[in-house]
Amino acid sequence: MGYIIGCYTFLRKYSDRTMKGQALLFIGLLSLGSVMGQASYTIPEEMAKGSLVGNIAQDLGLDTKRLASGKARLYTRDNDEYIKLNRERGVLLVKERIDREVLCRQTTPCALHFQIILENPMEFYSVTVGIIDINDNVPTFEETEIKFKISESTITGAKFVLERAVDLDVGINGVHSYELRPTDNFALKLQHNAEGNKNVEMVLKTPLDREKTEQISLVLTAVDGGEPQMSGTMLIVITVLDANDNAPVFTQPTHKATVYENSPKGTIVATVTASDADQGSNGKITYSITNTLENVRKVFKINRETGEVTLIGNIDFEDSQHFELNVRASDNGGLTDSSKLIVDLQDVNDNKPEINIMSKSNVISEDAKHNTVVTMINIEDKDSEENGIVQCFINENVPFVLKSSTNNFYSLLTDSDLDRDISSEYNITVTCSDEGVPSLSSSVTLT
Template sequence: MKRQVRLLIFLLSLDFVLGQVSYSIPEEMAKGSLVGNIAHDLGFQIKRLTAGKARIFSPDSEEYVELNRDRGVLLVKERIDREALCKKTTPCALHFQIILENPMEFYSVTVQITDINDNPPVFQKSTKEFKISESAVIGATFVLERAADQDVGINDLKSYSLKPTDNFALKLHNNAEGNTNVEMVLQKALDREKQEQINLVLTAVDGGEQQMSGTMQIVITVLDANDNAPVFTQKTYKATVTENSLKGTVVAEIAASDADQGSNSKITYSITNTLDDVGKIFEVNEKSGKVVLVENLDYEESRNYQIHLLASDEGGLTDSCKLIVDVQDMNDNNPEIKIMSKSTVISEEAKLNTVVTMISIKDKDSGQNGNVKCFVNENIPFILTSSTNNFYSLVTDSELDRERASEYNITVSCSDEGVPSLSSSVTLTLQISDVNDNAPVFDRSLYETYIVENNTPGLSIFTVKATDADWKQNARVSY
């Protein structure tokens, strides 16, 4: 197993250090496997991790990695399935922070999950049926379903083969999205009287070191006389829809025509996507060609969809087109405020710019809707400072005096720039601990009294009183 480590350290103006470490591990490693020696890579002694109560902070709470403070290493906490974690997204990585205290510090850690060839190519259907006229011309093309392979890179799907090749040849070509369109091309005329049914096998093979494959049976029923295929009015349609659109919204309407007559000109529309969830989110009316929204959209999950559509006549001839649907963002996510580390008590003699609390901010929206600004309530000796994007520190801004205020309720409010703006807030309670910074004070600077002669010894003459503005032991006065 090869592990790649990258270390970057930046010194900030505040009283903590921000660093970044990157590791690379393969998926499916056993629980307890070593991810990296974090103490060594950050230049720490192990006792710093234990004394600083080092811990992992993950904004998304996806803790696949755990910190062993006694050994100073990161270990696999749960088996990591790259496909479940990131699907087709590359690179696939876990992001979290290492938090220490006394003094407060945090370090960003990235663990990249590399792919292994643990998934074969899979066709959505085990059998594909065609009805093709014996009058179909040489060179006629028929769209086949693509296979889906959850792996990425070299382990992804690499090639197809079609057997036998007596009547049909396989045609592959890359589209503008980088996917491979799979078609079979008629290379020898059909004769229903000689062969009414043809059985083919389409095989998809990946590029892993130990290759894996999947197959689909193609059953062709040869029909009489349908010599015109449907033709779409456009090869590419475009539409825009907002993410808060209701189910049942008509997104677009596609149309194809067929020069044949009678039943051979009757067109049926269908969606052919097999590699994604498009078929669960959109439906097409098989008669009218209207594409309808059947599930809620979320711009934060997907900003656009490419819907592959097929027009088929009853003779088995087809044409294909593509509908590109762009999803418009709405300001539907409040800023998320997460406390990375905080103090509940601070001394009244704390220096300026002492870090009290570290905060992580996240807004799932994009553009202006995802731009967040944070502030605290006025007339308090604390301010928010931003060390990096999405991270804030609450620091002291002026001298503290427990005798003036022994406790502060600090409200951190964060608002995005959407219209209307969405906001979130959190209230922190901070106690000010006492130091002995006040001397006792008599209630009078001069006392005057008169004594009658012949008093009994031990008789009280008068009483003096002094008070101290400090607290508890610091406020006890002796005379």
């Protein structure tokens, strides 16, 4: 199931050493090296605790005795650990039940990333475990019943926007098709938008006659493509009215807006506008947001009368870089039009670099060779572009050097001969600064 992606030396010299700080390093006996490789596995979600993920010792070419002598352990930046290492067997096992929808929501592909750390000599390996979706969620509609008031004078071909069903599963296990029954007066129309989703509409195909039928009940069924198939339904109740022959029309099918991620609640994001050629109550338009994912409605609200969209929740560029709001304009006769509002978030430098100590040696022999690794560090800045670019350095006048590699990993290595008679301890401060304006920085003292 697993295979080795590659192996490369985790060293690249970084020469900027300009800050001073306090840290304590005892001199003892330990010889360290630095090796890094990669392994990848793929498992389905919802596997039972203790299930086998892969033979990591075999895939990395390691002896199980090396796992024990090197005190092999997993390192992850996340709070939750879903995978555990069995040193004796040299295998990775499922530690906690993995729910792909909780772990990744709608993001694909979904994967866990962590490192395996060994000591004496110090090594680490990167491991990726891809999580495959299974069909364990039913398509659901936000409302079990939706009501329309439609004039009997409505011409055939008129469209009525319906809410899409939501299925937390992804890919083929997500919503696959819709069905509308009965089909005497209305037909179902699906339109694929640029994002790959389906806009659901019902279209009037035969005229309505209030004198014959005052109320019509339809059932909209959403079916996923999983095995076995799952489905959800919504009842559509139509009350037939007299006279309203013009539907609202938005000024444009797609609206766009940009807002800073630290904007306060109450910020006006955009105003959407629709018009209706009818007069009086039939021409009065009300606006609503029809997104079924509740995170959108927790962040934005729309003024039913003016179409003004306002920020009501906190927005974080690091969580979501843009939002898509489905907006509906309805007149009093039940006719509707839909538009999309795309809100792009603009990043601000609001995250300091995070310094994570992957592994550290408190003692080292005075006869240690040059380039002996004493500490491994991982740096993470959640901001984007320049705000997330980080440079790290250590204080001067110490016989150590900080070297970097790709993916924000650093190693602290010996840079010259050590002499316990001259100095038995050292103070080392690692400082990391991003390139945002103003720049944010963090530091850590190695003891």
